[in-house]
Amino acid sequence: MPDAQQKFFDPRPESVGLARDFAVTTLNSWGLHSLCDDIRLCVSELASNALIHGSEPGHGFLVSLDAEGDFIRVEVHDSRSHHRRHPAIAHPAETDTVGRGLQIVAALAESWGVEERKPRGKIVWTLFKAGRPGAPARAC
Numbered sequence: 001m002p003d004a005q006q007k008f009f010d011p012r013p014e015s016v017g018l019a020r021d022f023a024v025t026t027l028n029s030w031g032l033h034s035l036c037d038d039i040r041l042c043v044s045e046l047a048s049n050a051l052i053h054g055s056e057p058g059h060g061f062l063v064s065l066d067a068e069g070d071f072i073r074v075e076v077h078d079s080r081s082h083h084r085r086h087p088a089i090a091h092p093a094e095t096d097t098v099g100r101g102l103q104i105v106a107a108l109a110e111s112w113g114v115e116e117r118k119p120r121g122k123i124v125w126t127l128f129k130a131g132r133p134g135a136p137a138r139a140c
Contacts, residue, residue, distance in 0.1 A: 002030045004066035011051060011060045019047040019063045023074070026065045032072065035128055038108040039065075039074055045101035046076040046124050054078030054122065071110065072128045079121040 005026045009015035023043040027036050043063060050061035055078045062077040105112050109126035117123050 002067050004064060006062055006064035008062050009047070009060050011055055011058060013051070015060065016044055016047045016051060019061075020044050022063060023065060027072075030067065032130060035072060035130070039072065039128060042105045042108055042126050043074060043076070045105055046074075046126070049101055049124070050076050050078040054080045054124075056080055067130065068127075070130050072130050073125060074128070075123050075125045077117055077121060077123050
């Protein structure tokens with residue numbers, strides 16, 4: 001089983017892309033190429049939410065990936081108190097251009113949820129069924 005990997009990102013827009021790259025690099029190093037697209041998209045959504053809604057001004061966010069049995073657990077840690085901004089699936093109108101991020105996460109992941117982080121903040125986590133390592137053979 002591969003070692004868990006985590007990385008802290010500064011509070012700037014470029015960090016969302018860097019978080020996606022970190023997730024892909026980690027998955028490729030574990031030979032879990034088939035999960036790259038779904039996890040990359042979910043990391044992008046959760047990192048964006050952490051940056052825009054979940055982090056106190058001047059605070060970044062942490063992304064963690066861990067292989068747990070048959071699943072890959074992806075976590076995004078932020079600094080805003082859990083009770084102040086509990087993420088929930090929005091139901092935007094057809095004409096809205098935002099508000100679908102957690103719908104995407106819920107559709108792609110096996111499950112997802114939110115945990116309080118001590119002393120402050122929260123962790124938004126997702127689980128993905130790992131499948132068999134190395135399939136398909138190409139990296140993403």
